[in-house]
Structures are given as C-alpha cells and as structure tokens.
Amino acid sequence: MRARRLRRAAVALGLALALASAAAGQKVLRYAFPLPESGFDPAQITDLYSRTVAAGIFEAPLEYEYLAQPARLRPATAAALPEVSADHRRFVFRLRPGIFFAEHPAFGGRRRELVAEDYVYALKRHYDPRWKSGNLQQLESAGVLGLSELRQRALAERRPFDYDTPVQGLRSLDRYRFELRLARPDPRFVHLFADPSFAGAVAREVVEAEGRDIGAHPVGTGPWRLVEWRRGLRIVLEHRPDWHGQHYAETAPADAPAALRAQANRWRGRSLPMLDRVEIAVIEQPQPRWLAFLNGEHDLIENLPGDFAAQALPGGRLAPHLAARGLQAWRSPLPSIAMTYFAMADPVVGGYGASRVALRRAIALAVDVERERLLVRGGQALPANGLIAPLTYGHDAALRSEMGTHDLARARALLDLYGYVDHDGDGWREAPDGRPLRLRYAMQSDATSRALAEQWQRNMAALGLRIEFEIATWAENLKRSRAGRLMMWGVGWMASEPDGDTFLALGYGPNAGQGNPSGFALPAFDRLYEHQRSLPDGPQRLAAMQAAQRLLLAYMPMKVHVHQLATDLAQPALQGYRRNPFVPNFWKYVDLER
Template sequence: MACAMSCGGVAIAKSPAQPNKVLNLAFEAPDDGFDMVKTYNFYSGNIAEVIFEPLLKYDYLARPVVLVPNTAQAMPKIEQEGKIYTFKIRPGIYFSADPAFKGKARELTAQDYIYSIQRISDPKNRSPAFNFIDGKIVGMDQAVANANKTGKFDYDAPIAGLKALDRYTLQFTLTRPDYNFQYILAYVAFSGTAREVVEFYGDRVGQHPVGTGPYQLSKYVPRSKIELVANPEYRGFVWDFKSTGTAWDNKLVKQMSGKKMPQVGKVTVSIIEEEQSRWLAFKSGQLDFDKLTSNAVPQALNGNQLKPELQKQGIQHFPNKDAEITYTMFNMKDPIVGGFSLDKIALRRAISMSYNQTEAIKQLYKGQAVKAEMFIPDGVQGNNPKYRSSVGYNPLLANKLLDRFGYKKGKDGYRTLPNGQPLTLRYNTENSSSSIIHSELWKKNLDAIGVRVEFKVSNFADNMKEAMQCKYMMWGGAWIADYPEGENFAQLLYGPNSARGNLSCYQSKAYDALYDKAMVLLPEKRLPFYEQMNRQIEADNPWIVHTTRVRNWLIHPQVQGYKAHPMMNTTWQYLDVQPVKK
C-alpha cells in the first residue's frame, strides 16, 4: 500500500498546478451532464471523477486494487462484522468557489455525504446508483416509501442508518453486514455534494458541477468540448506511490516521486466520435494520449508490440485488459423481442446464436479483445475462469429453432413473426466507423438466419436516454467495473433496477431470487449464485455477452506518470506534462 499522500497524509495548502501545463484529450462519445446521481454515462463519469470526491479512493499503482482514504482521515472503523461504518472527514477541505455559496468559503462536512445518499435514494431522481444501496441502509426503505406516497423526499427527516455524529464524523448503519460497502462509497456518485448548489441550479445542476476535487469545470459546449482548470481551493498532495516491481511502475516512481500534485493546470477534452479523426489527432500531436482505435491497430502494432517508427518518436504503449464486458441488450418490454413466451425466448436465442464472436473480435477489434464466457469479467471477484457459456455460435441450430417456433421465411428470404406479420429488428447504433463495422457484422449474421434488421443511427447520449426509458429494441453496451466484486455486474439485470441500471428492463423472479440470496453472503461465498445467474441469463437471453477488450493506450513522450487503472477512469491529477522537445 502506498502511504504518505495516497493514504491521506501531508497536504499542500493550495493547488500547485501550473497553468501552462495542458493536457489535450478526446472522448469517442459525448457526456450527458455531470450529475452522477442521475446518470452512469462513462464519459460523464470521467469528468466527475476529478471534480467530486468520495470518502475513499484507490491507490494509484497497487495491483490488485487497494482502497485508501481520500477525504476521510483514515479507513473506516468497521463494527458488528460489517454492519456499522464510521468515518472521520478531514477538516479544511473546501468546495470550489461558486455563486451558490454567495461569496463565502464552503467547507466539506459529514452532512454533504448524507445529502448525496439522500439524492441517490430520492425516487424522483431515478438514480442508477440507487441499486448499490437499495435495502442496505437502516431506515432508508421507509424514507423512500414516504417519498413515493407523498411525492416528495424529506431531506430534513432523520434516517437511523445515516448519521452525522458531529461536523466531521459520519456513521452508516446497514441492515445486514456488507463488506463491499466501502467499495461502493469509493464510487463517484457517493461523493460529497453541497445542497446549496443543487438547490441553486435545480435541473441545470448537471451542467454546473461543484466539488472539492482537483479540477473544476471552466467551459462546457455540450457534445463538442469540455475544459477543466485546476481548482485553486484544492489542497493538493505529494506523489508518493510505491512500485509494484514492474519496469513501468519503476519508471513512474523515478519520474514522479516527490512532485507536488496536481501539476496539470488545464485539461481540454474534445468529442471526436470518428475513429480515423481521433487517430490522426493523436498522430499529429493534437492529443497527448489516447486509446488506440481498432482501425489503427494495424498501423500502430506488430502483434502486440508498438511499431519501431512510433517507438522512435518516444511514444509509450500501455496495454490494459479492462475489467469489463461488452454485450448486446434486448429491451424485454419490446413487443417484438421482449417477453417470456417460448417463441420470444426462441427468437432471442436464435439471434444470440447467429452472432459470430470470433469474426467480431477479428473485424471489430482487430484481435484486441477476448471472448467473455460470463457476465462478470476476469479481474472481478465472482468470475470463474473455468466457466463456459452454453450459448455459442451456431447459425444452423438458430435456423432450426426459428423454424420450430413459426418464424417462416417468405419469398424474399426473410422471416415473418409467428402471426404472419413482418419481422424487422431495430438496432440502435452510433455514427462512427466501428459502429458501421459492427452493423455490417450484425446484418451478415442475421441475414444468415433470415432475420431483417434496420439500424437507427444516433449518438450515445440519446441512445442512453431511450434505454433509460425502455424505448428501444436492441442496443450494444459495455460495463467497466466500478468496484471489484460481481455485485457491480449482477445488479445490471436485477428486476427492481429496471430503467435505472437494468437497461434491458429484465424482470425474472428466478434471477432476482438468486441475486437476493447472493447479497446476504460474504463476497467470497457468492460464486455459485453468480454462476446460476449466468445460466439464467443464457436461458432467457436478455443479453448477448460478447467480449472483454484490451485497451492499448498510446502516450506521447511529454506525458509523465501515466498508468491505466482497473477502477479509476480518470488519472489526470497523477500526471505531469513536460515541454515538447523540438
């Protein structure tokens, strides 16, 4: 474990960031605002992670991942075998200046964390993060029930399981032991939030994020550009992490040890959805680092090694197998592909068996991915590396299954529904070269079983909005671990989370019963239930589980300190930028 500053030690009075040090980056899809209570958009989370601060964070270098204090003075005092968590918050942490504070300095307190959890629990916010704490905090179920009855959440009513014992002491009392709870509290949605800010901006608070973290929003052009500058109120820290013994870590420790952080004074993020444009922007030096686009893999890599011409430019290569899965979702409320009748299950199963994962890995990811067997990925507790899916590529059997359940082929070669009506799938997608390849693969695979498909091209944020309202038919998704335990993935198909985290709107009594049984157990005893949940997914097919991707991060030589993290999406506060040598 890294100590000193990574464990919440010596702080610096004011941010040491230097305005002339700028990071230029890109996202391949737009955010949908930065109120993480109301979204789990990956790109929104990237920005929110450097604006807001949870009680705990992850050590930057340690692998396997290790939690360390952030705004807390120390790791929590845990009592009654994981039922009571008590935190001491460090005094002297301040929110960035904002008109909501009317010219006064605003200190972070225990109540700010209580308020965040209240907002997550408020039914009107329909928070996708609520599933992390649903049924876990003593008294919260009643508060939610009262809000549903009256139409308004009472933010001033006491909740037995959420207490500010004093200005800086915060205590959680859970309904049952939960050793994952401290990992949940490290997720950005559970950061301290100033009530004045939310009430000042109202529905616009997602465009006016105000936190205690190292950066603050300075410019925001939705779906185009985001600019952040160093938060002058941020306390700063000293880069003092311990190497895990790898050559990469040793280099970072040599470069960075002892530096006052953050060093970078400004971060600009451009939304560049087209892969070729993003690759050209990186090659020309307009982007300081980026993950290698699939189409550019042949140009940049020989096998898994960076090509010599890029090495000569000083470009660094950091391959990282994400703790993630990619998948295709069916909307279980859709009249064509949803439902649990045998003919609907047969249709989803046939579609699943039509998809050629091997070809997709070759064409879509240029070999930089591996087939996922479980809905819980490698690197997350609950994954069984010996597990094998019962649903494989088999277009011959898929055709027989559709024949058996009355999906007849017409003269044009395409099938109808059992009632004789036309069968056309609608697949939501985005406007990028990789999306075009994915669409072509889907059309080829579905043509082989006689199923017509149309593609609705939109953008990620709008597709997410439709999914949150259960108003789509099919869409591709990915989930990167927020914390290293299978619950983080299992909750994505839990019935009560429909239209929040559960974008398939899947409601299975069998799956939910397995989930409920698993959640009362210690994490290390949940594996058999996760395996049974996976079998239930294979039986009902609300998802088609696809791959885990390998992200090849390319970093220009002026960037120092970079290492991809399995749980943290944003590492800008740990980096330095040196002048570019001509």
C-alpha cells in the same frame, strides 16, 4: 456542413489556446473524448466521460491506489478506512478536518469546510425524484434504511423530497462522522465510496443556488475546478491552488515495467497534482482524433479504435516509426462487456416461454463474434463466454458457454424446432403463428455502429431473419431505452469497482429500467443475486454467482459479445500514466516533461 465547420473551428481554437498556455510555462495536458459528456452533477451522471471529469472535481471518502494490482482501497477525504460492523450492515466514516470546497458565491465569501453532513446530503440526492439518478439502484439494492420510504412518500404526495427528515440508515454523528445502516448485509458496500462521481461531497448551498443548472457549475473539494465548458466540444479544468493537497505515495506492483517502478520511487513525496491545466476536446470521429494525436496536438489517446490500433501495434508491438518518435503504448483488459440486450417486455423477442427463449438463443448463436472482433473491433477485444468481466471478482477465464459460441446450424435447428420457419415461401422466417417476424435494432450513426450493423445484417440474413435498424443519437436511444421503447440495443457496461456484482445486477428484477436495461425479472435469479450479495468473498459466494450467471446464459436476456481491450498511446512527454479502470481520473498522478 455548418456543424462540421463550427466543430473544426472549435478544435482549432482549442489548439491555439493550448499552445498559448504552454508558452506561458503551464503544464497543460491535452487529449480528447470520443463521445460527448452530459453534465457534472454526481446525482445525474450516467456516462463515462462526465464521470471522468466529475472525479477530478469531487472527492469521495475513499479511493483506489493508482498503481496497485489487484485494486486496493485507501482513505481519501476519510481519516481512515470506515468502521464496519461484523454483520456488514453498519458503516461509520470519519473525515479529515481542514478540507475545503472550491469558492462559490453561495458561500458568502467564506471558506467552506467539508463536513459529514455534506456526504449525507449528497447521498440523499440520489433518492430525490427531481434528479432522476441513474445510480439510485446501487443504494436501493443495499437497502439503506428509511430512504426508499422517504422517496416513495415524495412521489406519492407529489411533494419535494424532504432532506431534513431524519432516517435511520443515513445520518451525521458529529461534524466529521457519518453513519450508514443497511437492511441487508453487504460486505462490499464500501466500494461505492471510492467513486467521486457517485459519492462525491456536494455542498447544499451550491445545489440550491444553481438549481437545474447544477451540472454546469460543479463545486467540489477535489484538485480541479471547471473553468470552461462548451457542451459536446471542449472542457477545460485548472488546478486549484487552494486544494488541501496530497503527496505521491504510489507503489508499482512487482510485475510492472522497471521504468515505472523506478519512476514511482523517484516521485515519492511529490506534491500533487503536477499539472496546471487539463484541456479536453470532444472528437467523435476516430480519424481526426488519431490525427490530432499523431500531429502532437494531444498528449494522449485512450481506447484507440480497432483499425488504428492494428496500425499502431501490428502483432501487439509498437510500430517502428512510432517507436522511433518515442511514443509510449499500453494494451490492457477492461472490466467491461459489450452486449446486445433484448427487451423482455417486447412482444416479438421478449418473454420467458420456451419459444421466445429459443429465438433469443438462436439469434445469439448466429452472431459471429470472432468476425466482429477482428473486422469491427480490430482485435481490441476478448470473446465473452459470460457476463462477469476480467479484473472483477467472479470472472472465470476458463468458462466456455453458448454465449461465446457461433453455431449457425444449431441456431437454425432451434428456430425450426419451435416453429420459426418460412411459412409463405418468401425466403424469410415468420413467427410460429405465421405472422411476420422482423427484428428492430437501435443504432447510432457513427462508423463503428455502421460496421456493427453490417455484421448484424449478415448474421441475421444467414439465419433467415429480417432485421432493420433504427438510427438515433446515443442520448435519444438511452431515453427510449428507459421508456421501454426499444426491442434490441447494443450497449457497453463497465465496472466501477473490482467485483462481478456489477454485471449480475444487469439481470436483477428491481433494477429494471435503470441498471437492468432488458427488464429481465426472474424470481429464481433475484434470490441467487441477493444471496451472493450478502456473502463475504469465498467459495460459497463464487458458487452462488456462477449459478446466477448460468440462469442468465439459459434465458439469454442479453447477448454479451466481447470484453474490451484498451490500447492507449502517449507522447514521450507524458510521464506516470498507467490505466487503472477503477480510478476514473488519472490527471492527479501524471506529469509532463516536454
């Protein structure tokens, strides 16, 4: 009760501060995150909302054009797109001079210019065991020469990671150029360098000065600086007046609404960003978040939950009473999956034998995705037949598979065939050896999780399987997942680049414990995954991706439920907004005209 009162007081204070800022003539964007952030250190970020904030503070060498469809890369702090060798194993980035970090006492009162060594240091931090980087597997999969060995030496000798030891795979060539060399060809490696929350430049002096507290004191070269952070409650950022600057240069695609195309043309050449301040509340319950938007306290609501989305856009069109207020609405697919994974090391649902595979496939067939899609997700999703999501290379919209099928009769037949039957006559199935069979599913306590639990209970009861739910916070479940202590957990996964490799990597054996939560390890799959990763885009790569996906469909280490749709609503004052899932931070490109 006390926690709720404190949260309400914090939100009220946030509104008061927002109104005061607006009264002072500032352009203040106000909106809310539905889940708390964890911190703003690129070497430690694993969640979407920390990533969103960090992308405004830090800058990567490259970025995606905000309005382009399909996604298209362009230079950011780099002077041009990188030089890439013919075998896709050597990459050279050249930076623009005259880019500076935000102020920090570690710089001794001097302006600190961005140099190539800052990117070398920032990338090495992912290998430092001290930071436990959730992004490490992306670099290790590429095989940056010498860095994994340096990490293993630090672990074996129990010594601090040695940032000063030269390695062949990552080095600065001069003040403004740095080079990467890979053990294997990776034609899409450059996409990693468009994510500021992963490849953002970090100053070594600041990290060493802040130590373990670096996630609370982010200092980057981007347009925003963190001025207030109350963990899990409120985040405030202000535009850096000393930012090196950028001008609006977006071109809307030909199929974009005429108003958006006209606006992009009208804004061409404007100085960015156009906002002065961004104020973010953390409101985990959907109803108060929706009411805050309806009351005009927020300028935007992203990913409107299913029940409210159905009210706001009945039949896919903005409700008349909302349209009369001039509200804006967008609905778009996301490069995402919502899935349930099975821990492959678990003695009940894990393993590669025929009976365990049959159990997982039967559970997957018993899940009524259409009912879940409509009742729990409010129609805000597309049924999934595979792992590779829309908007990413390799997605096959025509694919139909067992993954997207609800067939209770087939599920029961599979269990009967492999001996998962009711041995003792109590109405519930037991394991083939007669031992009790009980599924354990990790859950959170929010309303959506409770609704999903009801569906799981209904689906498994129809199959004759007991299921119980282990309730914890998302952070606690993540910790237990990484420690291999969960049997089943429902999680989402979203691509940060427009390529299906992100989803196939969920089954890659060396990623177990990080980007492979089920711990699936199958040599045949790993060979296919590595092969497709080395190929340029084209028919040969698509064939390898589809073959790899078929193995995941057959062994079912994870049941993909849906690909999510996003419904976003904005007040009339917000101009220039357009969801781009590969641009983690949109603040730079929008304006408020109240």
